[in-house]
Amino acid sequence: MSHNGRVARELSVAATSRRERRGPWRPGPFDRSVAELEELLEGEPPYRLTQLLDGLRRRSAWVTELTELPRALRDRLAEPCAPGLTPLERRSADRGATLKWVFATSDGARVETVLMAYPRRTTVCVSTQAGCAMGCPFCATGQGGFVRHLTSGEILEQVAWARRERPVTHVVMMGMGEPLANYGRTVSALRRLHQELGISARRLTVSTVGIVPGIRRLAAEDLPVNLAVSLHAANDALRDRLVPINRRWPLSALAEACAEWTARTRRRLSLEWAVIAGVNDRPSDAQELARFAHPLRAHVNLIPLNETPGFRPTAPGLAERFAALLAPLGVNATVRETRGRQIAAACGQLAGQPTG
Ligand code: SF4
Numbered sequence: 001m002s003h004n005g006r007v008a009r010e011l012s013v014a015a016t017s018r019r020e021r022r023g024p025w026r027p028g029p030f031d032r033s034v035a036e037l038e039e040l041l042e043g044e045p046p047y048r049l050t051q052l053l054d055g056l057r058r059r060s061a062w063v064t065e066l067t068e069l070p071r072a073l074r075d076r077l078a079e080p081c082a083p084g085l086t087p088l089e090r091r092s093a094d095r096g097a098t099l100k101w102v103f104a105t106s107d108g109a110r111v112e113t114v115l116m117a118y119p120r121r122t123t124v125c126v127s128t129q130a131g132c133a134m135g136c137p138f139c140a141t142g143q144g145g146f147v148r149h150l151t152s153g154e155i156l157e158q159v160a161w162a163r164r165e166r167p168v169t170h171v172v173m174m175g176m177g178e179p180l181a182n183y184g185r186t187v188s189a190l191r192r193l194h195q196e197l198g199i200s201a202r203r204l205t206v207s208t209v210g211i212v213p214g215i216r217r218l219a220a221e222d223l224p225v226n227l228a229v230s231l232h233a234a235n236d237a238l239r240d241r242l243v244p245i246n247r248r249w250p251l252s253a254l255a256e257a258c259a260e261w262t263a264r265t266r267r268r269l270s271l272e273w274a275v276i277a278g279v280n281d282r283p284s285d286a287q288e289l290a291r292f293a294h295p296l297r298a299h300v301n302l303i304p305l306n307e308t309p310g311f312r313p314t315a316p317g318l319a320e321r322f323a324a325l326l327a328p329l330g331v332n333a334t335v336r337e338t339r340g341r342q343i344a345a346a347c348g349q350l351a352g353q354p355t356g
Pocket of ligand 1: 132133134135136139140141142143175176177178209
């Protein structure tokens with residue numbers, strides 16, 4: 001689809017949302033096509049477009065900050081090119097290495113974005129939807145319900161906000177929402193992150209709870225991104241409870257789609273497993289996980305569960321003990337470092353509400 005076609009479709013979705021929602025939606029700078037920006041620059045020399053695109057895409061500067069543009073032009077562009085997201089809160093933890101924003105979209109929905117700086121990489125975790133319809137019981141986003149899909153421009157703008165703090169090397173779509181339930185805008189954002197913001201596709205990760213048709217479609221795209229499947233249970237009875245979408249696409253269908261994805265992309269699959277005491281950390285759980293992960297040659301990320309309403313956090317050492325059960329079964333597992341618990345920025349804690 002052409003850029004104009006994509007934006008037109010996204011705007012029509014936003015218009016639908018507008019009818020259902022409180023305030024009017026207006027496009028942010030990343031929702032505007034190059035043709036639209038050209039129109040806004042009517043009467044200006046052609047190099048002004050290059051300056052504007054360079055400022056937005058390479059430097060993540062807002063138009064009012066582009067001092068290379070004449071004052072009168074900045075004033076003219078200030079409103080039509082204003083950011084689409086307004087930060088309601090910006091909090092930091094881990095001595096500034098973790099930052100979390102709560103943003104309001106132009107029509108009043110709430111989304112959260114988390115930046116995590118490590119010695120050799122900086123990852124930003126973006127939201128692809130405001131809220132989420134998947135209803136995973138241990139996740140604060142799921143408990144809040146679905147509000148609307150984000151446009152690809154809104155997804156890109158979250159990365160732009162993060163890049164204003166630090167150079168971003170990796171982007172993970174693991175924030176609020178299920179990326180593959182917002183398939184077209186997610187894929188558009190992945191392409192644009194590469195083409196417009198210059199982030200290699202190999203450094204982009206899509207996380208899904210197991211939308212089987214979406215995994216198959218993604219496998220057929222020419223997009224060498226990473227895929228992380230939030231598994232959390234490897235028997236259907238338990239997974240039906242922890243990940244309700246499993247009732248629609250059970251483990252057998254998920255395993256087939258994952259196998260297709262690895263065969264077509266030749267990329268390593270990750271399985272995410274939030275360790276919950278007495279629920280999915282027993283030797284039998286390790287054996288079931290090994291039976292699922294082995295044929296896919298998948299890597300397992302063990303996530304200490306964070307505190308959300310109704311769920312207590314994983315006790316220290318529990319994830320490591322579960323990893324020790326997996327090792328003799330030949331499963332490669334990493335216990336993920338938990339970031340930003342104290343500012344409700346960690347996995348499963350994004351509720352779309354300021355916490356300060
Ligand atoms: S874990 Fe992910 S898919 Fe499940 S409710 Fe939370 S945001 Fe949605």
